[in-house]
Amino acid sequence: MLSKEEILKIAKLSRLKISDAEIESFSGRLDQLLHYMEDLKALDLSNVEPMTGVEDAPTVLREDVPQPSFTHEQAFANAPEVENDHFVIPKVIG
Numbered sequence: 001m002l003s004k005e006e007i008l009k010i011a012k013l014s015r016l017k018i019s020d021a022e023i024e025s026f027s028g029r030l031d032q033l034l035h036y037m038e039d040l041k042a043l044d045l046s047n048v049e050p051m052t053g054v055e056d057a058p059t060v061l062r063e064d065v066p067q068p069s070f071t072h073e074q075a076f077a078n079a080p081e082v083e084n085d086h087f088v089i090p091k092v093i094g
Contacts, residue, residue, distance in 0.1 A: 002027050002034075015080075 002010075007026050011018045018026060072085060081088035 001031050 004023055004027075007018070007023050007030065010030065011026070076082045076085075076087070079087050
């Protein structure tokens with residue numbers, strides 16, 4: 001079972017605010033999910049051909065026409081940090 005600290009870390013990474021009362025509920029659900037993933041890992045898929053997509057039908061594309069879009073305020077509304085009209089993200093490559 002996941003610890004309280006692990007649940008809080010997952011919630012922080014997911015940008016979720018959870019109360020202490022919800023931690024127990026999330027712990028059980030995430031634990032079930034992890035057990036399910038372990039069951040999937042145990043499947044023998046050696047004779048299953050890899051898929052590149054779920055549909056064989058051709059993709060129908062729309063004409064590339066300019067459309068109304070979000071304003072800067074709407075686009076950055078949920079951003080954790082914005083600088084000079086750009087999203088600020090943590091550096092991920094050395």
